[in-house]
Amino acid sequence: MKAILSSEWLKFRSVRSTYHAIGTAALMVLLGVVWTFYVSTLADQRGTLRAAAPEEGFLPLLQLSLAVLGVLTITSEYTTGMIRTSLVTVPKRGALLLAKAEIVGLFTLVTATSILLLTYTTSRLIANDRRLGFNETTLADDLPMLLATALSVTALALVGLGLGAAIRSTAGAVVSVVALLFVLPGVANYLPPPWNTRVASLFLPNLVPQIADQRLSSRLGDGFLPPWAALAVLLTYPLVTLVIGYNALKRRDA
Template sequence: MRMAFSSEWLKLRSVASTYYALGSAALMMLFGVGWTIYVSSLAEERGSLRAAAPEEGFLPLVQISLATIGVLAITSEHATGMIRASLTAVPSRGTLLLAKAAVVGGVTFVAAHVVLLVTYVAARLIAGDRQLGFNSTGFSDDLPLLFASGVSVTVLALVGLGLGAVTRSTAAAIVSVVAMLFVLPGIATYLPQPWNSRVASLMLPNLVPQIAGDRLSSRLGDGLLSPGVAFVALISYALVALAVGFYFLWRRDA
């Protein structure tokens, strides 16, 4: 297992796509600074306003950017045929997928939280004493949402890894991740009551605020989950995707 982990870590940090993905995620910090400067100038004219927190508004950018790390960790090997060499070096397909998941999960967890925290701190420093809405609470109150947001990025990266093992296609896996973030939550709102709120509460984008104890402005009604249940549901996305990915990796020839 240690050899497999070292091999996966070497592969991940030796390809340019990893740094492109990290760079795309880091754009959140620049966008967050630009957004805060913009709303701060508006606040000076109006006295105060309620603006979206940049670490929340630009979260999908980080999620999609780092999810590609999980996707490419396996689809790039299928595309180049390197998967055969990987399976020769690590005959157990379960060990191979677990090593990939550990490396992808560790890298995206650290990267996501660094980007989120830097964006959070920079936005509050720029906002200063201006009343922008998102800077009305302290760090201790915002920490659960920051943590849940970072975990959601890691979960999506692992979902991307699992879907990559299923589809063997970079495009198909990324489109599937995007659908989970933007398409399925929209479809859930068209379901009849009370199923729309119950299904919507299980959609990945809605789990992050529920973990932080946010009532989502009552949009979910009776479908609201407790923070603990929402956290389990979020982790389940990764576990199910990896389990399905392992099944397809196990059943197919390289």
């Protein structure tokens, strides 16, 4: 397994798409700086105001960038035909997908955590003592939400990997990720109560506050799941999609 991991890590860091995805995700830090300077200027003119936290407002950029990275980790091999070489080198397709999942999961977790913490830190330093709404809590208070967010981004990247293995199309897998992240949670709001809030609480965007044991008053009222249950639901997403991807990878020819 060590040899497989080394091979997959070499492929992962040798393709341009990895660096494009990282660069796009890292734009979150720059956008957070620009946003904080902007709202700080408004605060100097108006006094206090309540602005969205940059690590929340620009989160979709981080989510989609790293989810696309997960997708491309497998679909790019189908595009270039490298998957045939991979399957000759590693006949056990489950081992191949597991190695890719380990690399994507660990890399995404480190990258997402670093970008979130950097965005958080730079925005608070720029805000200084201005009252902007998002800088009125301490890092100790916000850390559970930041870590839960990084974990959810990691889960989403693994979902992208699983969907990429199942669909074998970059566009199809990315559209599926977008639907899961943005479309389906919105559709759940049209269900009759109380099913609208109960179903919505199971979707990825709403699991993070529940894992961090925070209320969902802005979207759902109180969270319906305790932190351990919300974490279990979050982990179910990549597990299910990777199993589906493995079954598709096992049945189909390269």
